[in-house]
Amino acid sequence: MLELRLPKKTPPGAEQADPPGTAAELDPSLAAPAEDAPPAREVVRAHGINFFYGQHQVLFNVEVTAYEREILALIGPSGCGKSTFLRTLNRMNDTIPGARLEGEVLITGQNIYAPGTDVIGLRRRVGMIFQRSNPFPFSIAENVAYGLKVNGLAKKKGEQADVVERCLRATGLWDEVKDRLNKPALALSGGQQQRLCIARALAIEPEILLMDEPASALDPIATGRIEELALELKEKYTIVIVTHNLQQAARISDRTSFFLMGRLVESGRTQAMFTNPQRKETEDYITGRFG
């Protein structure tokens, strides 16, 4: 089984009380937590995010919070900035020339945009699954072990094999591929490839998993597998998932944030938001009136 490697201490800046004008205001369910639910720890807190591709602003003052061991779904019409936002959480947008961000993103309390941040270390803690599965053109085993290799973890061959098996088991792929670990990963089916990518991300034991429409290129059965997997993984990880599929968001997410044209419109418990949206735009979107 995968070991849990969440940081033990609560870092500074992660106090539980919401500062006025942020998450609590946007998310009424947080201001009045259910009696039986202990206050959850904030793992991701994006605060006042403005994002620009060159001159073109695509995110406007976005506030999003994700709590420990939950699935947060990001929904909204195409082009509203969901992927862009997700990629600010592991600084993948750094690789895009001319991209610029204002605001701060706290991961377990530390601002990852503070000068001197170790971006490599950050990406190790915040894993990412892409919309199109993107295994390397290497063998199945090498794919899973790649993160260990570049991070200098598990130097010994035996250790590596253990991690590979553990991660493939965690994604339910082990029985399907255990006889061909040294065969090319690209020979797997689309759904298997996507689960391989999840296994690859798990190998370096991240704390947070970002998933950008991980099932959008898959058939319903493979999609179901990915959803089950996400539900299992949330026992240990905090998951932020972008999805176009509202049923999917309803099925798997604990909370949902709705984006519209670069702005966060509404955040809240998925159940509450889908049955009783606070904002007209949200209602229009989830009832399929546009988007």
Place this chain on the structure above:
Amino acid sequence: MTGDLNRKIRKLRNNVMLSLTGVATLLVLLPLALILFYVVKEGVSAISPGFFVHLPEPPDVPGGGMANAIVGTLELLLVAVIVGVPLGIAAGIYVAEHGAEFLTKLVRFSADVLNGTPTIVTGLFIYGLVVLPMRKFSTLAGGLALAIILLPVVLRTTDEVLQTIPRSYREAALALGATRFRVLWDVVLRAARAGIMGGVLLAISRVAGETAPLLFTSFNNSYWSMWLDRPVASLTVQIFNYAIAPYDRWHAQAWAGALTLITMIIVINLGARAWLRWRTGRLA
């Protein structure tokens, strides 16, 4: 009615176009087939085991060979590869991966111009740059001339192959905490190396047949030459010299040399393609 007619016209036009492309294909293949036929016909009767082990003989002595020229061609190719391939690959990586925009454009443009430069000009350039200062023809000079011809081909192939490596591989590696260097080294280059190797082999098979740039750089030699600073025989120059000489025996030797050369080139070429297909097939 008109629909029927239309369909007939479309079908006719389709057939005519297909036939035309078929004819064009034949016209393209014809010269190649004729060349091969001719070289094989003339070459086979002139070739003998001795041709591959003996040194050239004067026109009135029977039984000479081109052993030194075969080895000389390989020596020249070796120098060209050692100099041209690493440089071409390195520059190709720079251009494709993270070159400053201005420099990238300049390098690509220069490579294309260099690629279109008549090879005799390249030979002349090396003559001025290497042969004159050293005051002698040499393997080095010939190899450098071939390297300059090889360089832009390798550079552009590397560049193009790297462009085809999906961005998603890079993103996947970055998201796992790889540095840019690691991404390039163990993902991009690894995915690209089969393509780059194939391109290199094709480039080698191209320069193997060059004559003009060798005429006044490596010159020629009737004996073995294992030194970088001595003139060296090559198949192409030897064929050229024999072909323009007025002796039937040398003409026959020139055909034998041509058959040897063309076989070498075809083998490298087919080898490159087979290897590429095998590598990419294995990975896909």
